[in-house]
Structures are given as structure tokens and as C-alpha cells.
Amino acid sequence: MKFETLRDAGLLGAMSAEGRELVLPQGIFYWSGRAKQEAEINATIGSAQGKSSEFLEGGGDDVRTFYLPSVVKHLKALDPEKIAPYAPICGLPRYRVAWREWIIRKLSPFYKFDSALIGQPIVSPGVTSGLAYVARLFASPGDTIVCHDRRWENYDLVLSDMLGLKIRAARLFNEAGSGLDVDSFVDAVRETAKTQDVVAILNFPNNPTGYMPTVDEGLALQKALLKVADESGKKLILVFDDAYDGFVYEKNAAQISLFGHFIGAHPNILPVKCDGASKEFLFYGARVGSVTFAYHPSWGEPAKLSAEFDNKVGALIRGTISNSNLAFQHAVAAAIESGVECDSERARVISVLAERYSIIKSAMASNLPESAVADPFNSGFFCFINLNPPAEDFADKLLKNRKLGVIPLSDSSTGFNGIRVAFCSVEAKDIPETIDRIVAELDK
Amino acid sequence: MKFETLRDAGLLGAMSAEGRELVLPQGIFYWSGRAKQEAEINATIGSAQGKSSEFLEGGGDDVRTFYLPSVVKHLKALDPEKIAPYAPICGLPRYRVAWREWIIRKLSPFYKFDSALIGQPIVSPGVTSGLAYVARLFASPGDTIVCHDRRWENYDLVLSDMLGLKIRAARLFNEAGSGLDVDSFVDAVRETAKTQDVVAILNFPNNPTGYMPTVDEGLALQKALLKVADESGKKLILVFDDAYDGFVYEKNAAQISLFGHFIGAHPNILPVKCDGASKEFLFYGARVGSVTFAYHPSWGEPAKLSAEFDNKVGALIRGTISNSNLAFQHAVAAAIESGVECDSERARVISVLAERYSIIKSAMASNLPESAVADPFNSGFFCFINLNPPAEDFADKLLKNRKLGVIPLSDSSTGFNGIRVAFCSVEAKDIPETIDRIVAELDK
Structure with missing residues (x-):
């Protein structure tokens, strides 16, 4: 963002030294925004999501951000x-x-x-x-x-x-x-x-x-x-x-x-x-x-x-x-x-994520080519695949050619270059396909 | 607060230049804390309070922070x-x-x-x-x-x-x-x-x-x-x-x-x-x-x-x-x-505060001695009375001798010295008594 309108209005010049330099990087928001529009499989979202049947008693096929029912219940019961x-x-x-x-x-x-x-x-x-x-x-x-x-x-x-x-x-x-x-x-x-x-x-x-x-x-x-x-x-x-x-x-x-x-x-x-x-x-x-x-x-x-x-x-x-x-x-x-009620709800969500973790781990182990090296992972919401091609180009191609959304990350000062795959927000059934699409685009 | 424990532990010295200087002023919290313990009438609180009958359909004598029922209803109805x-x-x-x-x-x-x-x-x-x-x-x-x-x-x-x-x-x-x-x-x-x-x-x-x-x-x-x-x-x-x-x-x-x-x-x-x-x-x-x-x-x-x-x-x-x-x-x-529902709830609260305003305004006009000059006021949650005696001493006496809590404010650089009276949190029936106690302490 170049702030040309603020500049021409004389408002950029009226800002503090810090204010003039401020920029909100658009990276993650740009890619998650595009993924919402363009992707069939969206692995950009940094919160746990899936069918409500995965985490709710009596849940169904509706896709939701996972939550803990007891916490919501306590919120709604507040005086x-x-x-x-x-x-x-x-x-x-x-x-x-x-x-x-x-x-x-x-x-x-x-x-x-x-x-x-x-x-x-x-x-x-x-x-x-x-x-x-x-x-x-x-x-x-x-x-x-x-x-x-x-x-x-x-x-x-x-x-x-x-x-x-x-x-x-x-x-x-x-x-x-x-x-x-x-x-x-x-x-x-x-x-x-x-x-x-x-x-x-x-x-x-x-x-x-x-x-x-x-x-x-x-x-x-x-x-x-x-x-x-x-x-x-x-x-x-x-x-x-x-x-x-x-x-x-x-x-x-x-x-x-x-x-x-x-x-x-x-x-x-x-x-x-x-x-x-x-x-x-x-x-x-x-x-x-x-x-x-x-x-x-x-x-x-x-x-x-x-x-x-x-x-x-x-x-x-x-x-x-x-x-x-x-x-x-x-x-x-x-x-x-x-205590117990909330603990068991948390355990259920963690077990859903653990299953997704196992699936993506084995899919990556058996399918990723040598040119794409996954970082070690064992926890959290994401995994990271190091790439040779510039990460942003690759993420763009994944979206355009494979309708898969991921977050590209790179840092020229450290040589860090690759894609973050948010398995927290991809249902287990879509995870092998997620890796397949990455592999297909790498192989092209 | 002198941060002697942090200093002796070597932690104050490990702080940033700003961190070493930081102090959270205790003024308002000190006085509102004391008022909670010591006051019969507490005019320190900066939020609108009173009997629930004043703002709720079917309310009673329980004293509450005023709220808008429709906003709480919308909160509790959220998916x-x-x-x-x-x-x-x-x-x-x-x-x-x-x-x-x-x-x-x-x-x-x-x-x-x-x-x-x-x-x-x-x-x-x-x-x-x-x-x-x-x-x-x-x-x-x-x-x-x-x-x-x-x-x-x-x-x-x-x-x-x-x-x-x-x-x-x-x-x-x-x-x-x-x-x-x-x-x-x-x-x-x-x-x-x-x-x-x-x-x-x-x-x-x-x-x-x-x-x-x-x-x-x-x-x-x-x-x-x-x-x-x-x-x-x-x-x-x-x-x-x-x-x-x-x-x-x-x-x-x-x-x-x-x-x-x-x-x-x-x-x-x-x-x-x-x-x-x-x-x-x-x-x-x-x-x-x-x-x-x-x-x-x-x-x-x-x-x-x-x-x-x-x-x-x-x-x-x-x-x-x-x-x-x-x-x-x-x-x-x-x-x-x-729209309308929330507007009418807001109007009811504002009318309660307007009534308290009228009462405190007239009580001050007829009772305050010349040595205590009220600032002009017509709005908001508070009014302010300028005093000759140091504000903190006076607030301390009000608490000790009259069981009335107010917030003393002063600034030696501008000569500003007096007490803030929060009529937003004092019921109408207690307001004349609030002013009476201030007057009694001033007259002593």
C-alpha cells in the first residue's frame, strides 16, 4: 500500500515519524482472502475448523469453527x-x-x-x-x-x-x-x-x-x-x-x-x-x-x-x-x-487435530518429492514445507491450478522459503488430496 | 509504589528505560477501593448504577450496574x-x-x-x-x-x-x-x-x-x-x-x-x-x-x-x-x-441520570458555601467541586467523618483542586444527603 491519497491530502505529512512509516503487511490476509474466493481446499486458516459432528454431541455436516460448548454455555449463563x-x-x-x-x-x-x-x-x-x-x-x-x-x-x-x-x-x-x-x-x-x-x-x-x-x-x-x-x-x-x-x-x-x-x-x-x-x-x-x-x-x-x-x-x-x-x-x-466437562471437550478437539496430524504426516512422508522438505513437526495447528521455487509464485499456482489455498512464507535474510499448511482447518478426508495437489504442482 | 523487591532482585535494572520509569497511578483506584470498604454513600464509581427497578421492567431493589437488556439479549442469542x-x-x-x-x-x-x-x-x-x-x-x-x-x-x-x-x-x-x-x-x-x-x-x-x-x-x-x-x-x-x-x-x-x-x-x-x-x-x-x-x-x-x-x-x-x-x-x-428497542432502553437510563443531575444541581445551588465552587455542568456522569483545602485531605475526611466516597483531583501546575462527585452511581434519594455531607464537612 502506497498511501497516495493520504499523501496527496497532506495527511501523511501530518503523521508522526512512526505513523508515516507504518504499514500493515497484507501477506497472510491477502492469501487467506484469495483462498476464500478461489480454493476448494482452504489450508490457510489458523483456527481449528470442521464438521460439527467432529466435536459436538449430535453435530452434523455443517462446517464450523471448533469451540468448547461448556465455555459458550458459561458465557450465555452469565448474570x-x-x-x-x-x-x-x-x-x-x-x-x-x-x-x-x-x-x-x-x-x-x-x-x-x-x-x-x-x-x-x-x-x-x-x-x-x-x-x-x-x-x-x-x-x-x-x-x-x-x-x-x-x-x-x-x-x-x-x-x-x-x-x-x-x-x-x-x-x-x-x-x-x-x-x-x-x-x-x-x-x-x-x-x-x-x-x-x-x-x-x-x-x-x-x-x-x-x-x-x-x-x-x-x-x-x-x-x-x-x-x-x-x-x-x-x-x-x-x-x-x-x-x-x-x-x-x-x-x-x-x-x-x-x-x-x-x-x-x-x-x-x-x-x-x-x-x-x-x-x-x-x-x-x-x-x-x-x-x-x-x-x-x-x-x-x-x-x-x-x-x-x-x-x-x-x-x-x-x-x-x-x-x-x-x-x-x-x-x-x-x-x-x-474441570472435567471442559477437559473432555478439549480432549475431543485435540484428538481430531491429532488424527489430522497423523494423516498429513504420513501423506507427506510417502508422497513429497525430494525437492520439497517438510520441517519436523509434532504439534500445533500447522506444518511447513520448504520449497525451491519462490513460495509466493508457488502458492499462486496452487490456487490457480489446483484450487488449494496455503500461506507462502519467505525471508531473504535467512533463506527461509516455503508454504504453511494449516491442517487445523482441513478435514481429515481432504488432507491426502491437499498433499496430492501440492505434489502435482511440484511435479509439473 | 517503590518497586523495592524488583529492584533488589535485579529485575528493575533489567527493564527497559521506559519500564524502569513506569508507574500505574493509584489515585482513583485507591479512593474507589477505600470507598467500597468505608463509605455509606459511594460517589466514586464511574459507571451508572442503581436499583434494577430504575431501568428494568419488573426490576426490584437490588443494586446493579445499569445495562441495556436488548444488548445482553443479543449477546446471549449469538451462534x-x-x-x-x-x-x-x-x-x-x-x-x-x-x-x-x-x-x-x-x-x-x-x-x-x-x-x-x-x-x-x-x-x-x-x-x-x-x-x-x-x-x-x-x-x-x-x-x-x-x-x-x-x-x-x-x-x-x-x-x-x-x-x-x-x-x-x-x-x-x-x-x-x-x-x-x-x-x-x-x-x-x-x-x-x-x-x-x-x-x-x-x-x-x-x-x-x-x-x-x-x-x-x-x-x-x-x-x-x-x-x-x-x-x-x-x-x-x-x-x-x-x-x-x-x-x-x-x-x-x-x-x-x-x-x-x-x-x-x-x-x-x-x-x-x-x-x-x-x-x-x-x-x-x-x-x-x-x-x-x-x-x-x-x-x-x-x-x-x-x-x-x-x-x-x-x-x-x-x-x-x-x-x-x-x-x-x-x-x-x-x-x-x-433500533427502537435499544433506543427506548437507552432513553430510560438517560432519564434516570437526568433526574439525578437535576437533584444534585439544585442541592448544590442551594447548599454549597461560597468557599466551594461547583464547575458548570450539564451532562455526563460527574460533577466537580473546586475546594480550598487540599482535595486529598478533604476526601479522606469525607470518608472518615461522613462515610462518603468521592474522588479528589488536583494538579499543582494549574491550581486545579477539588472533588469529583459521580452522580451516575448515586441513587436519587441519596443525592441531597451526599451534598449535605460535603457541606457539613466544609462547615466544620
Whole structure:
């Protein structure tokens, strides 16, 4: 977009220095918009979808965004006094208690930690805002922030464009393409720690690759980062972008966020969990996410730390959006409190996605030609296929010639080039055909 | 708050330059928190409250936050497909159409304008975020922004602390205290326009004073600002903070936002309407607000301008919070579409507030001593009483000695010192007693 009308009207010139430069990248929206119009099979959509019979008792053939009936039920049962008023700046106390219990419940089977060291979740509108607030709290314009080469494309807008941070991109996968490149990330953190305290983001299950570290990789990462924390003497702010927490389909993968490895683990490490109802409770439109800090015992009383973090993050919230939606905090809290009902609904959706995962995994393994290399994946909503032909051209051809919609992603600085396939929104019966069409277009 | 625990843990030092300085002011929350505990009459709460019999058919003596039954009904009737998915970044198209119609419907009886010049509202989570996005789009750190001395206290956090802007505060009232000081605001805009394009905020009905300009004052302001636009050659970005739009209780006051005076009025004036469902639809916790630009015919096609503004503001939205709550956009849109039902519910609430307004106005007129001067008021949720004794001391005494909660506000740089009385949340029967207690404490 060139903003010629605003420019000619003299309005572009009246904007702030930042305002003049702002551009909303059209990539994902362009491709998902075209797919809606042109595709028979649409693998662009980043939310779980399918026939209602797949996730609802008594459902039918109508195609829907998956949701959790109990959460919707709780929303609709709310007294207006739980809908109309403002929520407190840092979140509804009921929600903060429930979400903290939810985090502890998820982590407990897989990690040893002292739950007293987990702070009160601070509520903000979605995981995006939580990440943005944490980055703003810990990194000044011009600072370097560490994340992966394969990352949610919006990181660049949130971190670089909005906050003026430099992204140092570690390789997500090792050169053999067999799994996590632990060293690349740790090296990036170590290198950055030579000159500053470090904010580093770990997004697992990863968007766009659908990768969750194995249990062993998680342990190796923990060990190596503890060593950097020891040796560098700098603070490491480890930000866990856990938007897809729990959508894991292989037994050798870590089942829940690596956040669990870092709770109270080192006085130089501040683990921060950014997560939310958007994916975990299939409540994308709710805009309920949160930021949860974990403390080291040497830092003082957790209650005092939480109060001080509430004030700091609360200032960012109050100074940008005032507070978050109240009703959806009540609805999600009620679902968490209800326990079994909601758990079984979530399990059903996860099992649908796990089945799609298995089908696409085996279809890719048996059919993809050597020129198209799938990244390792075992979790999340997506998988990623590396390509030789320019990704955008290929996605265009897939749409035109095969009526298949995918999201092309590329980054000339890292050589990253390929397509993201959202198996979360393609029904199992269409998945083999999805891969067949990709293969057919590659073979042409 | 001194952040001693974060400091001793080394975490304060690990924060960004901005993060180290951040403080969420406790003022309003401190006083409303104390009032909840200590007050018999609580006039601190900034949302309309009262017995349900005051606003509900078949209501009783239970005290509630006022709401519009039809909006809640529409929310609860939503199909999950209108709850679970993401809303588009700039808002649900249905909502954008409905809110634009709502703006036009409100303005039409009072202003002459070409509705084709009103852009598509851009949705963001509440009026706060809309103001913050507009200020960020048009003002760079270090720039001056014009607003009034009597202003919502959060402006200082949003504009100064978050965006690094300098606030130039015009006097809201003339020296006689009889009405709007048109000259002070216009002078501030003119002075600022000597060195930069100007962003200026007009918040009417005003928080904390409950003042809406008279029709004549509105015309005088329009005329004077058009003259500045002519003579300065700078762009004037006139931002209308219309959070309380339509809550007007006197016939000689402008009934709806002065935004109506500036639509297409001058090629150097960009009017921007920031408003939302929070107060207008008594849906505080919904977090649905919007930003609406109005264009000059010489600027080119409104559709192109809207598309370009969508991209600019969309970048800010996507880069900070991704998108806004979906379900509440549907619910408010449905209420607007339904027309009469919702209008009559709103009228009922406004008439309850108008009655409280009349009672407090006459109680103050007959009882306040000369040492306590009420600011002019005719609208909104609050009124403001100027005091000689330090406002915080007085509010503390009111709580301790009279069990009455109010919000003290003061600003040593402008000499502003007094108490905000929220008649929106005090039942009519308690209002004379509210004033009596203030008078008794003043007389002591």
C-alpha cells in the first residue's frame, strides 16, 4: 500500500515519524482472502475448523469453527453484572486464580517446581498484547531480542515496527533438519548477553512449523541456558509464547510449555509465560490472554513481586487499552473451575487435530518429492514445507491450478522459503488430496 | 509504589528505560477501593448504577450496574460462530456499518453534513485504545498535544507516559466560571501550530466536570478553529473523545459531539471521533470502541482514504493487540440494527441520570458555601467541586467523618483542586444527603 491519497491530502505529512512509516503487511490476509474466493481446499486458516459432528454431541455436516460448548454455555449463563461492568486493569481476580490453577494443573505432571513461585497471571487482550507488553517492559528501542528464524510473521510488526527492537534470529532446526537447534538459540542468547540483559522468545508449539521440542531437547535447552545465566551474569528474560500450549501429538515431545523447566531455576532467569484462551480454549475472538511471571526464591516474597509487576504491567495496560473484556474472563474461569466437562471437550478437539496430524504426516512422508522438505513437526495447528521455487509464485499456482489455498512464507535474510499448511482447518478426508495437489504442482 | 523487591532482585535494572520509569497511578483506584470498604454513600464509581427497578421492567431493589437488556439479549442469542472466531483487525464489517449508521443517526438532527465524508469506524478495544492509536499515529515523542486542564486523569498516562507527548492544557472554563473558555483552547491550538501540525483533544461531555458546550459555544469554537486552520496552514487533527456522547441534560447544550461541526469543514482539519459502547451502550466491560475519521471533499475518494487509514491504524492494532472482541461487536451491532428497542432502553437510563443531575444541581445551588465552587455542568456522569483545602485531605475526611466516597483531583501546575462527585452511581434519594455531607464537612 502506497498511501497516495493520504499523501496527496497532506495527511501523511501530518503523521508522526512512526505513523508515516507504518504499514500493515497484507501477506497472510491477502492469501487467506484469495483462498476464500478461489480454493476448494482452504489450508490457510489458523483456527481449528470442521464438521460439527467432529466435536459436538449430535453435530452434523455443517462446517464450523471448533469451540468448547461448556465455555459458550458459561458465557450465555452469565448474570449481566458479570458482563456490563469494567474488569480490573490486571484482570478479574476469579480469572487470575483460575488461570494460575490451569497453568499449574498443566505443568504438574511433567515438571517439578514450587507452585508458590508462579505469580498471578496478568490479563491482557490476547497473547499478542501480552508479548508486546513484556517486550516493551524489558527491551528499549535499539535493543536486540532473540527469537527463531521460523516465527509467527507478526513478531516483526510487534517487535521491530512497534517497539524498535532488532531481531536476532536463531535457527529453529539443526542443519540435519532432524530437530531443534539448541546451540543456535543458546549461542544467540549468549552473544546478546555480552552487551545487554536478554529478552528471548520461545514459541512452542511453533507457528508456522508445528514443532514442539522433544523431552530431551527441552532438557538440553534448560541446561545450556542455565549455564549462560551463570556465566554471563546478565538477566535472561525467557518469554514463552505458549499460544498453542498442549496441542501436542507425539509422546516423545514435551507435552506442555518448557516454562516448567525454568520456574525458580536460576536467579538470573525470569521465565514469563504468555498464553491465553484464544487457542487453548478455542476462543479466538474472546481476546483473553495473560502474562505470568515465575520467581526465584532469592528474589523475595512472591506476593510483593506480583504486586510490583502488576503495577508495572498495569501501567502499560491502563495507558494503552485500560482493561480487558470482563464476560469472557468469567466464562473461561467458569470452564476451568468446572474441570472435567471442559477437559473432555478439549480432549475431543485435540484428538481430531491429532488424527489430522497423523494423516498429513504420513501423506507427506510417502508422497513429497525430494525437492520439497517438510520441517519436523509434532504439534500445533500447522506444518511447513520448504520449497525451491519462490513460495509466493508457488502458492499462486496452487490456487490457480489446483484450487488449494496455503500461506507462502519467505525471508531473504535467512533463506527461509516455503508454504504453511494449516491442517487445523482441513478435514481429515481432504488432507491426502491437499498433499496430492501440492505434489502435482511440484511435479509439473 | 517503590518497586523495592524488583529492584533488589535485579529485575528493575533489567527493564527497559521506559519500564524502569513506569508507574500505574493509584489515585482513583485507591479512593474507589477505600470507598467500597468505608463509605455509606459511594460517589466514586464511574459507571451508572442503581436499583434494577430504575431501568428494568419488573426490576426490584437490588443494586446493579445499569445495562441495556436488548444488548445482553443479543449477546446471549449469538451462534457460537459469532463468538469463537477472530474478528477482522479493523473490526467486524457488520459492526463498522452499524456504528457508522449510529454516528450519522445521532448527528443528523443537529448538524448539516455530507455523510459520505464519514469514514468506516475502525474498531479497537475501548475508547482508551482509540485515543492512544490516534495520538500515536499523528504525534511523535516530544510533540505537544492540546487538551484541557480538567481532563480524564488517564490522559497523562496515555499521552505523556506512554507516548512521550507534552500536554499543553487549555483552561476548560472561562475566568468567570460561567462556561467554556473558547479562547484558551483556540489560543493553545494556534500557539502549537506555529511549530507543528496539531493534535488537539476535545472531551465532551467532559470527565471530570460533566460539561458539554452550549450550542453557541460550539459554534464559536467551530468558527475560531476554522480561522486557525486557514491562517496557520498547518493540519489540525481534532480528536473528539466522545466516550459520554449523548448523555446531555440541558436543552441549550450541544446534544451530540461537536465532531458534527467539522465534517468536511476545512481541508486543514481532520476530525476524528473516538467513541464506543462502554458508556453509550453501558457495556463497559465489552471493550468495543472505535475511531472514525471524517474527510474533506478535496482529499480524494472517501473509500480510498478509509482503506489507507485502515492500513495505518490496522498496523497499530495488529502490532499491539491483533484484533478486538468479536461477540460484543455482534451484540452491539444487533442492538443498533434493532433500533427502537435499544433506543427506548437507552432513553430510560438517560432519564434516570437526568433526574439525578437535576437533584444534585439544585442541592448544590442551594447548599454549597461560597468557599466551594461547583464547575458548570450539564451532562455526563460527574460533577466537580473546586475546594480550598487540599482535595486529598478533604476526601479522606469525607470518608472518615461522613462515610462518603468521592474522588479528589488536583494538579499543582494549574491550581486545579477539588472533588469529583459521580452522580451516575448515586441513587436519587441519596443525592441531597451526599451534598449535605460535603457541606457539613466544609462547615466544620
